[in-house]
Amino acid sequence: MNTRMKDNLWGYFFIGPFIIGFLAFTFIPILSSLYFSFTSYDLFSSPTWIGLDNFKKMFTEDPRYFQSLKITIIYVFGGVPARLVFALIVAMLLNTASRAVGIYRTMYYMPSLIGGSVAVAIMWRNIFGDDGIVNLALQGLGLDAIRWFGDPTAALWMLIALSVWQFGSSMLIFLAGLKSIPQSYYEAASVDGANFMQKFFSITIPMLSPVILFNMIMQTIAAFMTFVPAFIISKGTGGPLDGTLLYSLYLFKQGFEYFNMGYASAMAWVMLIIIAVLTSIIFATSRFWVHYESEGGR
Template structure:
């Protein structure tokens, strides 16, 4: 019996070993190493030298570019995520209607999220927003005038935000699933009672969707904090103009692989982890005031 039990355990360990080995080699060990490197001076070519909290002191007190990258990232996150979710919810409500060919429309609207983070799309976006691009042509046709998207820091940042809003497909699908779970009888009863479309949206749809909104909000905030490829491609890796698109991840990349300051980059990565953890914790803590669930433990 002991032999059979041991063979069963061994078989189980054999099946999970690829995941365990992969997790240790590519996740757990690198996390521990990066924490150690954050307290060292390391340039990839010589052995790490222990310097204690010097990287963190330099980050907070001696590096204005760090604070600029954090400011730019916060604008990108808290400016782009609400717009992205609002746009995703609007499209989800349109696609929730019963119409012929609605499945095809859902597929088409999801495509930007499949290819939206690629290098090719970032290059396309750069061409759309250049001085003689399609966006400025449209603005001129409307009488608004051209915008120097690559000459003004704030305009360049909003160009990145517009790209993030365009990648709304994943959030849209999750909202669409949530909308389909709202009982039609609730809207019918409210309509019978005289509630108009706006009242039904704010009194029924939004409260019923708050768990979905919380999930989408947290996932999109984490994704926005980690955005790298669009900023790198559109600014050609420089974060310009005037560091206007120098997102946190781009500045971390430049410190690590352009200036070979790996210890400082590791410290930046751990601070980013703490920032994301704090923001997520605040959202979870506040959710009890605005997220509504159908039931809690059968109550």
């Protein structure tokens, strides 16, 4: 056996665990879910082929499906822009020379590390409870307390507030992007008499636009897949009045509560298509607002 073949065998040996894991836990499950989406499958008996019936039911016979889709769209388009704006503001505040800036970055990143956990969802539920700190603060200001768990709209915006609070990962990416912008650009703009807002919209935003595109796509995909906060805060019901019935929560309920795994698989593939279409639209429109310095602009 020659040296090249030995090197190849060692390469296959080290990459083997990844390939096995990818096939066993990603590729094969994906293909299985595609097959199940065309079947009636309750997890306990063999799947029965029913063709497009799951998709027909989804779009013509299931009002809760459209409710979950509407709630998720509001959650995505309400939460993602707010999170990105908040993350950018904090990143700009932290983009300063300070001895404690490392500590500040860690503190602001912590919510993203623990924000999707069960413990934080429970904490959030307590914060917005009838006797929680939010209602106590409102009453202290002379305002009426809000029944966050009795009003579908209030419950949804409570979830959106939690998603905005988890801005740490986006903030760090924005911060890295801000660090890559040459200070000479700002110095030249100052010499020309530009104020802060002119620098922000003429230098910061264009130079940061590729980072904004990346964060927008990643956060949009993550928002569509949000599950734990809605499950914990609504105690698995999606209430009140399906006001927090996010798409992934309804998919879970169909698959593991109602044992309609075939229908849940069909929902998963429709979600994949929706995310793919939305991502494609973002990429298609990016040519009008994303600036790449190496290409001399767009």
